[in-house]
Amino acid sequence: MKNILIIATGGTIASTDEGQGLAPHLNVDDLLSFIPSIKDKFNIASESIMNVDSTNMSPEDWQKIAIKVKEEYSNYDGFVITHGTDTMAYTSSALSFMISNLNKPVILTGSQYSITENCTDAQQNLSDAIIFAGQDIKGVFIVFDGKLIVGTRAMKIKTKSYDAFESVNFPYVAEIKHSRITYNKYIETKFLKNENENELSINTKISNKIQVIKLFPGMNVDIFDYLAKNYKGIIIESFGIGGIPFGVYNISEKIKELALQNVAVAVTTQCLEEGVEFGLYEVGKKIPKDNVIYANDMNTEALVAKMICALGNFTNISDIKNYIEKPIFFDIYSSEH
Numbered sequence: 001m002k003n004i005l006i007i008a009t010g011g012t013i014a015s016t017d018e019g020q021g022l023a024p025h026l027n028v029d030d031l032l033s034f035i036p037s038i039k040d041k042f043n044i045a046s047e048s049i050m051n052v053d054s055t056n057m058s059p060e061d062w063q064k065i066a067i068k069v070k071e072e073y074s075n076y077d078g079f080v081i082t083h084g085t086d087t088m089a090y091t092s093s094a095l096s097f098m099i100s101n102l103n104k105p106v107i108l109t110g111s112q113y114s115i116t117e118n119c120t121d122a123q124q125n126l127s128d129a130i131i132f133a134g135q136d137i138k139g140v141f142i143v144f145d146g147k148l149i150v151g152t153r154a155m156k157i158k159t160k161s162y163d164a165f166e167s168v169n170f171p172y173v174a175e176i177k178h179s180r181i182t183y184n185k186y187i188e189t190k191f192l193k194n195e196n197e198n199e200l201s202i203n204t205k206i207s208n209k210i211q212v213i214k215l216f217p218g219m220n221v222d223i224f225d226y227l228a229k230n231y232k233g234i235i236i237e238s239f240g241i242g243g244i245p246f247g248v249y250n251i252s253e254k255i256k257e258l259a260l261q262n263v264a265v266a267v268t269t270q271c272l273e274e275g276v277e278f279g280l281y282e283v284g285k286k287i288p289k290d291n292v293i294y295a296n297d298m299n300t301e302a303l304v305a306k307m308i309c310a311l312g313n314f315t316n317i318s319d320i321k322n323y324i325e326k327p328i329f330f331d332i333y334s335s336e337h
């Protein structure tokens with residue numbers, strides 16, 4: 001039998017309402033008591049390292065999870081991290097960047113409804129996640145509503161429905177129904193364990209001196225002067241395929257100034273799918289390409305986590321740009337994938 005470690009962090013899956021609104025109160029043994037038969041198929045150990053709503057999580061919590069995986073790596077075949085859904089995609093991205101040479105599955109899961117509720121999706125998601133953690137695959141993934149999603153590509157797109165997560169700009173790796181897994185045969189081999197493994201390492205350096213700015217028509221440009229003084233990295237959610245205003249509200253000019261002041265600026269899009277391409281429109285061409293980070297088709301969750309890791313490791317814009325623009329675990333489209 002495979003040995004699986006469940007690392008519990010909280011979330012709705014572990015929540016009950018004790019009079020103050022839903023909040024995590026259940027421990028990991030409580031969770032497992034709802035799916036008793038899973039213990040016939042796997043050796044399961046568990047540890048709770050925090051019990052929080054993921055809305056209250058921070059990059060320091062990503063560090064704690066990465067450190068726990070590293071500490072326990074040689075003792076288990078796979079890992080399940082129970083986690084709130086609200087920021088799960090940020091954590092799954094951050095772990096993908098912090099952990100190198102991962103040759104086992106690290107599966108994040110949670111639920112839209114508490115495991116104690118009649119309509120809950122928690123029991124299914126937890127048992128699916130454990131099954132995936134027992135497979136011979138490698139990488140950080142989210143398992144939700146029967147789908148195996150690459151951790152850097154997941155986005156929470158629904159607040160109530162069971163199918164809360166979408167795999168954006170990347171196919172689902174596998175689906176699971178009644179405990180039977182069907183892999184996407186076109187990409188399955190990319191996720192199979194390596195025969196010869198390199199030693200796992202983690203790099204948990206972070207800096208959260210970043211801001212995410214969503215453009216809107218008529219946005220006042222003054223904010224950029226404040227940002228230049230107080231932040232080291234700015235993520236801009238531009239319009240469409242990379243449109244940045246250069247008219248009355250001249251944000252393109254402000255981006256040039258930020259880059260000159262040694263602030264790393266990454267441009268992505270507020271559209272869910274298909275990413276940015278700067279060269280197509282005049283409104284995209286004014287961006288100083290050599291100094292600005294091209295987010296390609298990375299989603300904002302992955303970009304936030306990657307920028308936080310980049311700023312923890314580098315101070316020079318070109319180093320930050322190189323790090324962010326280089327694909328890590330399928331976060332960016334690459335012809336090599």
Ligand SMILES: NC(=O)C[C@H](N)C(=O)O
Binds near residue numbers: 055085
């Ligand atoms: N469904 C959930 O888990 C939502 C919860 N607020 C959390 O992220 O912890």
